[in-house]
Amino acid sequence: MAASNLAPGLTRKVKKILEIKTEGQDVISALSTLSSFYEENSQTARRSLRSTIEKRGLSIHEQFLISAEAAIQSLDTVQTHLEGLTASYQHITSVLSATKLATSPLLIEMERLERDLEGVEHKGRCIHDFLEQYQLAPEEISALQGEEVGPLFFSALARVRQIHENCRSLLRTHHQRAGLELMDMMATYQETVYERLCRWVQGECRSIGEYDAPEVGNTLQAAVCSLRERPVLFKYCAEEVATARHNALFQRFITALTRGGPGGMPRPIEIHAHDPKRYINDMLAWVHQALAGEREFIVTLFGEDKGSTTTESYNIEHLSMRSAADNSQQVHEDGIGSYVLLDRIFESICRPLKVRIEQVLMTSPPLLLCFQLAQLHSFYLGLVSRAVGPGAQLAAVLRSCRDMASRVFFEQLRSRGDKLIRSPPIPPVDLSPPPQVAETMHQLLEIISAYESAMESNPLPPGHPAQDAAAESEISPVLAAVLDPLMDACERGAEALKPDAPSRVDEVAKIDPSAHRIYLINCIVAILNGLPARKRSMISRAQLLSDMLEGHLSALVGSEVGRVLAKCGLSEILDRIRLYKPFLNSQQATPSQSSQDHSAADGLPSSDVALSIERISEAMRNFFVLVSSPDTLPEFFQIQAPRTRAEGVSRVARYLYESFEFLYSVVDDPTSGYLEHGGTTSIKNTPMQVRTILGVV
Structure with a gap:
């Protein structure tokens, strides 16, 4: 009722106030600001609240205008400066346009000069690359023409070979004349360098020729490896090296035989000439030691032969000889092989070694010593053949000496055998x-x-x-x-x-x-x-x-058994019984149906007067009496081997027992005809008794 009495405008205001959400952030912020200048909460103050707030806003705007006036003045100053810059820019632009018009011919000329410079630089690079591929540097020419042979020399020589190969590519282009001239120049360099290198290698090898086991330096190895490019020079150099080592080896061998080592140690080999085995063994051991050193030197210097092996069989008779075609192929590929070089080096000691060994063998050493010398030669022949090849002259000398030692050995055996037979x-x-x-x-x-x-x-x-x-x-x-x-x-x-x-x-x-x-x-x-x-x-x-x-x-057993059987009369009986054995076998296969058949009876052993049952029983009785005597059977005391003697005695007893048993079985055989005459009843002794007496197991 009270609400209806309110004026409509007031009602709206009240409703609006009631709808305000006081918990909002804006309301809280506004109230907080209001509390900063709203000091007295009176009726007058509440009525003038609106004017108070408006005054407060007006004061704030006045302060803002005062503050903004300085900023506006600054902006005016900036505007003035911008106008000055714009005027300066326009002036500079006009000046640059005038300058560009004045310098455009110079820019065109500069671009042309830059293009020319790029062309000149490209030509310079081409010339540099050409010189790098087809010309020697001054220091490389100095290394090739100098006296010292070292890394710089081999590097320059490699450059010469590389340039020579590079010139071949020029021959396939339109620069053939330049390629030919450069190839001729490099060929001249190569020939001069290789000849100088060959002389240097020969000099180095001569200087180390007097040493037993010379060491090969890296420079010398590189020099020999480079000489392989010239097979003729390489072969000539290898032959010179082999000749130098050939002479040095001969001198060392003679010195080892006659004077020994430095200061007399080791002692001379010929001081043991009175002992053939040690004498020959010392010589062959020296040769083998020298061969190992020379082989190491040659292989290190010239390389290993292709297809060579160090695991050949010890039996020299089964070593395959290298053919002449293989040798020529080896020489063609490598100039000269290590087998050939070692063969030439050790050719120097073949004759003195062979002469001394043959002198020992011609003195006819004892039998065992001859065999030992033959085996000694076979052993060293295997070592030498694996080192220098079975076709080398040194291997041929050792093979000849081995054959001679074997021949002397077998001649002595034959002589002793002939003397023993005579x-x-x-x-x-x-x-x-x-x-x-x-x-x-x-x-x-x-x-x-x-x-x-x-x-x-x-x-x-x-x-x-x-x-x-x-x-x-x-x-x-x-x-x-x-x-x-x-x-x-x-x-x-x-x-x-x-x-x-x-x-x-x-x-x-x-x-x-x-x-x-x-x-x-x-x-x-x-x-x-x-x-x-x-x-x-x-x-x-x-x-x-x-x-x-x-x-x-x-x-021996057969003769003794025959003697015992003959003494008791069983030998003749057994021989005649064996004549009837085919008939007895046929009778066993197809027995007669009638024992009264005279044709069959005429072929029976019992019908033979010499094989009557009385004679057989008497002979078997004599046999039993004879074998019962302890002195009848042979003991073979003169056979010295106990096992052989026991075997002979056992065989005699077994054969006697088998003979008695065979005759007893014939008498007991129905097909023999003896059953009509009493059979085995007329024989007092059985095979078992004979077996017991003879001790047959």
Whole structure:
């Protein structure tokens, strides 16, 4: 009711006031500002609030105008300055336009000169590049013409070769004349430099020719490498080096033989000439040492041969000889090879070395020493062949000396064998091997020991097929040369022990028929015991001797068995029984249906008077009585090897038992016809009893 009494305008104001959001930031800020100058909250103050606020705003605007007046004055000053700058700019622009019109011909001329300068600089660079590729620098010319050979010299020489190669590209263009002139100039430089380099290398090599193991400097290596570009000069230089080393090596070898080293140490080699093995070994050792030094010098200086190897087989007989085509190809490629140079260098000592070795061998050294010298030559021949090639003269000299030592060795073996065959040893009374067997086997063992010692230096591992083949090929002729005459002499000596021999050892004494077999068995066993059969190279010879031993032992056992069977009468019976053996076999295959068949009965062993059951039983009884006697069976006491003697006794007992058992089985065979006459009932002893008596296992 009270609200409706308010005036409409007041109502709007009240509503507007009520709608004001007092928590707004603007309201809070306005009230805060109002509180700064609204000090008294009275009715008068509230009524004049509007005018107070307006006065406050007017005061603020007046302050703003006072402050802005200074800024306006500053802007007026800036405007004045800008107008002055604009006037100056217009003046400068007019001056520049006038100047540009005046200097335009100069700018055009400057651009033309810049283009000309670029062209001149390009030509200068082209000339510089041309001189770099086709001309030598003054310092390079000085290095080539100077006396010193060093890095600058080789660098300049490389530049000459490079320029010479670069000139070839000019020949493919329209600058052919310039290319030919430059190539001619560089060729002149090269020829002069290479000739000077060749003389320098020769001088350097002559200066180091007197040293045993000269050192090759980097400069000398580079010089020789550069000379390879001229094969003729390189070959000439290499030949000069080889000649210098050839003469120096000869002098050093003679000095080592006669005067020894500096101050007498090491002592002269010829001071040991009374000891052939040491004398030859010292010479070959010196040669090998010199060869190692010379090879190192040559390989370092001239390079290694293509295709050369240091792992060749020790067996020189299997070394392949280089063909003449290979040598010519090697010389064509490298001018001259290291094998050829080393061959020429060591050619100087071939003759004095060969003469001294042959002098030693012509004195006919002892047998073992000859073999040791042959092995020594084979060892050094392998070393030399791997260093200078198997076709070198030094290798040929060592091969010739080795062959001569082997020839002297086998001649001595042959002489001893012939002497042994001409005068065979007389068998001792106890049929033991003669002393010649032990002496010969002792010599053979010494030879084999020397060979095994030589094989220890073989680069191939033990058991290698190549090593085994080489050992067999080298030791087999020695075994044949030693053992064949020995066995022949033993057999000739054993002939005097045969009962029917034209001359006997003792005309009065009764000779055992088996004596010659026992004697040969003892000799063969002694040889086998002395032969190292564990070596593969000895297996074939040991097998041959074992076969001979088996043959003699079988013959000895057979003769003793025949003697026992003949004494009791079984020998003839067994021989006749064996004549009926085919018939008995056929009867077993197709037995007769009628025992009364006379045609069959006529072919039976029982129908033979010599094979009657009474005679067989009597012979078998005599056999049992004979083998029951302890002195009947042979004991072979004269066989010295216990195992062989036991084997012979065992075979005799077994063969006797088998003979008795065979005859007993024939009598017990229904097809033999003996069952009608009582069969085995007429035989008192059985095969088992005989086996027990003989001790057959």
